[in-house]
């Protein structure tokens with residue numbers, strides 16, 4: 001060990017003083033003037049190097065924080081022993097706050113991965129968004145609760161307690177948007193498709209999509225393809241067997257035409273509805289109709305066999321946990337249908353007839369604020385498309401095809417939807 005290091009008196013440095021604090025040593029003989037000046041300058045350099053090292057470590061730590069790790073490490077306790085640690089703590093705290101704040105502002109649904117926007121129903125429901133797309137409703141953005149940094153103690157992301165599981169083109173977007181007018185509901189805007197397409201990503205991925213909720217608020221999402229996907233009932237049951245399930249159903253013939261209309265809006269060259277509806281349809285049979293057999297493997301037809309799909313759900317969930325909303329009633333009497341839904345969810349009756357305005361030009365109810373005269377908000381152009389005229393004979397064949405399924409469905413749900 002070098003004796004010099006121990007015996008040479010150092011220039012006073014508060015930092016080094018702390019580091020070298022120890023039992024007082026016996027006084028050393030005074031150094032010669034030349035030795036004193038060279039050792040004093042080498043100490044000076046060493047001190048500077050030491051301070052530089054500390055600054056460098058701080059800088060590295062700040063960079064580390066900025067790439068996102070800071071939020072996951074516990075913030076060091078504020079120590080008053082040295083100025084350095086106070087500064088370090090305040091820098092770390094302010095970076096943490098910035099990161100937490102920006103994440104909160106992103107909110108559940110806004111942080112959703114991009115691939116969520118690629119599914120057909122969601123892309124469709126976003127398309128028209130000139131007057132009301134689903135990310136923008138009556139001031140109740142999905143991420144709104146995330147804006148509160150102070151309230152974050154009582155707010156957290158929860159798995160949904162209620163899900164709109166179907167059906168595609170039934171009126172699911174309208175129902176979700178109506179529900180989002182309720183103060184006790186927070187919902188993801190985009191369709192997560194967790195239980196069908198993204199299940200391998202795990203429940204934490206799913207939870208991460210959810211908006212923050214306070215105690216007593218319900219978290220919801222809608223993905224219409226769940227109702228017809230074989231694996232989904234068991235998967236939702238495994239998440240929670242208490243999940244409340246809502247299905248918006250609509251006359252299966254109109255639903256099939258609506259489904260076809262949506263596909264055709266994206267792929268204008270597809271064959272006619274008539275020819276797709278029948279197995280082995282030939283141009284000679286008028287593209288369908290005639291004596292052909294309905295093609296129950298065509299998804300536009302298959303989705304409307306509601307009773308068949310319901311059997312799968314009933315193997316996992318009791319009747320009381322499933323609510324069937326009439327897509328037709330949701331248009332003609334939105335407040336009445338909303339009363340049933342709020343009841344089912346155990347919520348106060350907040351969304352009432354004062355929230356709806358029937359837009360005669362659009363032919364649909366739109367949401368309005370109960371107070372004031374602000375302009376009502378309607379769904380975008382992709383909701384309420386004009387359907388093509390379908391051969392009456394084909395429509396009739398489809399009605400006959402669906403009749404037994406409808407009857408069974410009325411019996412299973414205890415509700416006659418009046419489609420026959």
Ligand SMILES: Nc1ncnc2c1ncn2[C@@H]1O[C@H](COP(=O)(O)OS(=O)(=O)O)[C@@H](OP(=O)(O)O)[C@H]1O
Pocket residue numbers: 120121122124125167168169170171172173174224258259261327330331364365366378379382383384385
């Ligand atoms: N209030 C209101 N405004 C506009 N549209 C309404 C409304 N209520 C129900 N509907 C009907 O919803 C149909 C679309 O259903 P979905 O939202 O379930 O479609 S999707 O599966 O999410 O693509 C859509 O079907 P089409 O008319 O065939 O476009 C509408 O008839």
